[in-house]
Amino acid sequence: METFGERLHAAVAERGPLCVGIDPHAALLARWGLSDDIAGLERFARTVVDALADRVAVLKPQSAFFERFGSRGVAVLESTIRQSREAGAIVLLDVKRGDIGSTMAAYADAYLNPASTLRADAITVSPYLGVGSLQPAFDLAATHGGGVFVLALTSNPEGASVQHAVGAGGKTVAQTVIDEISQVNAGVKPLGSLGLVVGATIGDTGHDLSAVNGPLLAPGLGAQGGTPDDLRAVFGESLHNVLPSYSREVLAAGPEIGELRAATDRVLAGVRTALG
Ligand SMILES: O=c1ccn([C@@H]2O[C@H](COP(=O)(O)O)[C@@H](O)[C@H]2O)c(=O)[nH]1
Numbered sequence: 609m610e611t612f613g614e615r616l617h618a619a620v621a622e623r624g625p626l627c628v629g630i631d632p633h634a635a636l637l638a639r640w641g642l643s644d645d646i647a648g649l650e651r652f653a654r655t656v657v658d659a660l661a662d663r664v665a666v667l668k669p670q671s672a673f674f675e676r677f678g679s680r681g682v683a684v685l686e687s688t689i690r691q692s693r694e695a696g697a698i699v700l701l702d703v704k705r706g707d708i709g710s711t712m713a714a715y716a717d718a719y720l721n722p723a724s725t726l727r728a729d730a731i732t733v734s735p736y737l738g739v740g741s742l743q744p745a746f747d748l749a750a751t752h753g754g755g756v757f758v759l760a761l762t763s764n765p766e767g768a769s770v771q772h773a774v775g776a777g778g779k780t781v782a783q784t785v786i787d788e789i790s791q792v793n794a795g796v797k798p799l800g801s802l803g804l805v806v807g808a809t810i811g812d813t814g815h816d817l818s819a820v821n822g823p824l825l826a827p828g829l830g831a832q833g834g835t836p837d838d839l840r841a842v843f844g845e846s847l848h849n850v851l852p853s854y855s856r857e858v859l860a861a862g863p864e865i866g867e868l869r870a871a872t873d874r875v876l877a878g879v880r881t882a883l884g
Pocket residue numbers: 629631670702761762763764805806807827828829830831832853854855856857
């Protein structure tokens with residue numbers, strides 16, 4: 609069985625270093641001329657899948673925008689994940705789960721067990737109950753070739769008040785998360801299956817990402833103000849492992865499939881230049 613790190617490495621080599629988010633904001637539904645209901649949600653998600661799933665390395669549905677519509681929204685999320693994977697995209701479900709270990713095991717089953725209708729290739733998780741509480745997700749991901757992306761330095765301005773706090777050992781909370789994930793990925797080739805989320809908006813914070821040996825998801829580009837030129841300051845020598853992520857910047861180009869593809873080509877060209 610291929611690991612998630614191997615699959616992601618191959619997908620990026622073939623399709624380029626880009627993740628596009630599927631974030632059906634109410635404002636985007638309106639901009640696309642769609643109703644803010646289950647029919648609008650379904651049309652929006654299906655259009656993005658038809659436009660991009662056969663060409664973008666990673667698609668990242670944002671669970672919140674589907675959950676907003678209750679069980680029928682979750683059903684649309686299920687079909688979005690399935691259709692995206694069938695068309696060849698790696699699906700990273702942005703669901704930011706985190707709980708005590710025994711409950712985390714149930715979340716892991718929901719999103720990383722092949723028996724689940726919500727099964728994705730990878731999920732985002734929050735480490736603020738301790739990185740160790742996420743072990744059930746790490747274990748299930750490893751068993752089934754899945755990946756897990758742990759929030760480390762998020763793109764929102766509020767994140768630093770918690771993530772830059774210095775603990776008893778003199779390290780920041782974020783550096784502790786970074787170091788624990790680095791240990792798991794150590795020595796894995798071509799890339800470990802545990803990733804980190806590090807926002808493109810945060811600037812040079814002095815955190816050391818050099819030992820992560822896993823994918824570094826970089827949201828915050830486009831709508832939140834981050835640009836490809838910001839990536840070097842944030843990631844330094846770890847640029848080669850960065851997976852830039854855009855949602856609204858690309859989605860605002862819809863609903864025409866050709867326009868969505870053109871916007872994707874444009875942002876991909878920009879990040880390729882920045883990543884070198
Ligand atoms: O630190 C983080 C972690 C996750 N996100 C998510 O990424 C997208 C960003 O959307 P844009 O439209 O490109 O701003 C969204 O789903 C966030 O929840 C993040 O922005 N920052």
